[in-house]
Amino acid sequence: MDGDRTQDAGRSRVLVVAPDKFRGSLTAPEVVAAVTPAAEELGWQVRGMPFCDGGEGMLDAFGGATRTSTVTGPHGRPVQAAWRLGDDGTAVIESAQASGLALAGGAAANDPVRATSRGTGELVAEAVRAGARTVIVGLGGSATTDGGRDAVAAVLERLDGRTPLGLGVDVVAACDVTTVLTDAARVFGPQKGADPEQVEELTARLERVQAEYLDVFGERLAAAGVDLPTMPGGGAAGGLGAGLVALGGRLAPGFDVVAQHVGLEAALEGADAVLTGEGALDEQSFRGKVVGGVASAAARHGIPVVVLVGTVRPGTPVGQVGRVSAVDLSARFGAHASWHRTAECLARATREQLLRL
Numbered sequence: 001m002d003g004d005r006t007q008d009a010g011r012s013r014v015l016v017v018a019p020d021k022f023r024g025s026l027t028a029p030e031v032v033a034a035v036t037p038a039a040e041e042l043g044w045q046v047r048g049m050p051f052c053d054g055g056e057g058m059l060d061a062f063g064g065a066t067r068t069s070t071v072t073g074p075h076g077r078p079v080q081a082a083w084r085l086g087d088d089g090t091a092v093i094e095s096a097q098a099s100g101l102a103l104a105g106g107a108a109a110n111d112p113v114r115a116t117s118r119g120t121g122e123l124v125a126e127a128v129r130a131g132a133r134t135v136i137v138g139l140g141g142s143a144t145t146d147g148g149r150d151a152v153a154a155v156l157e158r159l160d161g162r163t164p165l166g167l168g169v170d171v172v173a174a175c176d177v178t179t180v181l182t183d184a185a186r187v188f189g190p191q192k193g194a195d196p197e198q199v200e201e202l203t204a205r206l207e208r209v210q211a212e213y214l215d216v217f218g219e220r221l222a223a224a225g226v227d228l229p230t231m232p233g234g235g236a237a238g239g240l241g242a243g244l245v246a247l248g249g250r251l252a253p254g255f256d257v258v259a260q261h262v263g264l265e266a267a268l269e270g271a272d273a274v275l276t277g278e279g280a281l282d283e284q285s286f287r288g289k290v291v292g293g294v295a296s297a298a299a300r301h302g303i304p305v306v307v308l309v310g311t312v313r314p315g316t317p318v319g320q321v322g323r324v325s326a327v328d329l330s331a332r333f334g335a336h337a338s339w340h341r342t343a344e345c346l347a348r349a350t351r352e353q354l355l356r357l
Contacts, residue, residue: 012045013272015354016298018264019050020278020290021057022310025342028052029060034343035275035308038350047271049262051290054174054254055096055140059084061258062092062136069126071119072154074104074143075111083123090134091127095120095237096141099151104143107193113201115143115192117240121154124244128159128169135164136257137244139175139237143192145185145202147209148243155247165248173244174254175236176288181228182206184235192238206239213246220248255293264297273357274298275306275350281326282313295324306353308346310338327353 017039019031026034028050036046050060059066064086073079081097096102098119104110120137127135144150155164164171179187185194185202194202213228214221221228226245228234233251234242241251259265268274276294278285286292291307298305307326329338329345338345 012043014270015039015044015046016267016271016274017046017048018267018274018276018290018294019308020052020276021060022277022279022342025279025310025339027060028057030343031277031346034346035350038347039275039354042351042354044354047267049264049267051258051262051276051294052138052254053176053289053293054138054257055176056094056100056138058092058094058136058138058174058254058258059097062086062261064092069123071098071122072116073119074099074101074115074117076114076116079103079119081119081123083127085127085130085132089132090136091130091132092136092138093120093123093127094138094141095240096138098123099144099237099240100141101143101192102141107191110143110193112143112145112189112192112194112198115145116150117142117144117146117148117238117243118150118154120240121151122158124151124164124171125155125158128164128167132169134170134172136172136174138254139173139241140254142237142240144240145189145192145194145206145238147181147184147206147239148237148241148246149209149212151240152243152247163247171244171247171249172257173233173236173241173249173251174257175233175241175251176254177236178232179235180230180232181210181234181239181242184239187235188238209239210242213242217246221246253288255288255290259293259297264294268297268301268303271301271303273304273306273354275308275353277308277346279310280313281307281309281311281316283316285316304357306350308349310342311335325353
């Protein structure tokens with residue numbers, strides 16, 4: 001280890017493994033599973049915690065029993081959506097499970113104008129009816145740009161006109177973007193298959209939805225000190241963030257929500273190194289995403305960080321947070337291997353990096 005971190009005699013070195021998913025290759029738990037044996041073979045004690053920043057992967061990060069509900073998919077047809085309800089009364093929902101772009105067949109198959117967030121609202125209502133006292137909604141990977149209006153309608157319908165807040169339930173919308181409601185179409189619409197004309201159509205609709213929210217919920221929003229038009233994150237999941245806030249929920253950085261639940265700060269106590277990673281490292285990785293959040297937390301504890309990624313985008317400021325060593329798997333093992341044999345590459349890179357510490 002570094003000279004300023006002295007190993008106690010006879011004590012196994014501790015490695016905190018806190019990765020995001022490698023989209024298209026491995027889930028975050030699968031990354032932990034790939035890395036752990038390699039570290040343990042070298043005598044490290046592993047504290048594994050799959051991570052996410054508020055989008056897909058919330059269920060993996062929180063753990064617990066999985067439930068499945070039939071809800072309205074983004075295309076209007078029924079889909080099976082997984083969600084969780086813990087013994088502590090905390091429900092975890094991913095908007096991607098009910099209203100996701102993947103469910104719609106990707107951007108090429110998606111109808112960005114008709115795509116609906118109704119299914120996510122149905123899940124929120126079901127969680128409330130099942131006894132949840134806190135409902136965490138991961139906003140990410142959605143096909144929708146309806147301002148969350150369909151989700152809001154579904155919640156009110158299924159709760160007989162009542163809101164979760166009115167029933168004493170705390171709704172937390174976990175997101176990793178700062179886009180405001182009326183900018184959602186311009187920022188995210190093209191990723192969801194919207195052409196320029198549709199972007200303008202969707203923007204006009206978001207402006208109408210915002211006016212509706214202010215008309216119906218404006219008094220409560222004002223009392224809570226919420227300025228919906230300027231609220232960062234309102235445009236998350238095509239405006240679903242604003243819809244959940246209109247119902248009385250609140251927005252929170254996804255990374256912080258997960259970090260608090262898994263106990264990242266406590267896990268870092270006494271740790272000798274941290275390993276994190278994701279599929280592609282870019283400038284955004286250090287702005288509210290998993291890699292940047294984990295690296296910043298480790299820096300506060302003076303712990304070195306190993307970042308394993310499928311690829312590093314040009315111009316990425318890898319060394320801007322703490323003591324970070326980044327390994328580009330595609331550069332080290334080849335693009336084909338990093339994509340198709342990701343677990344093997346992760347294990348090999350883990351051994352190489354830990355032997356240097």
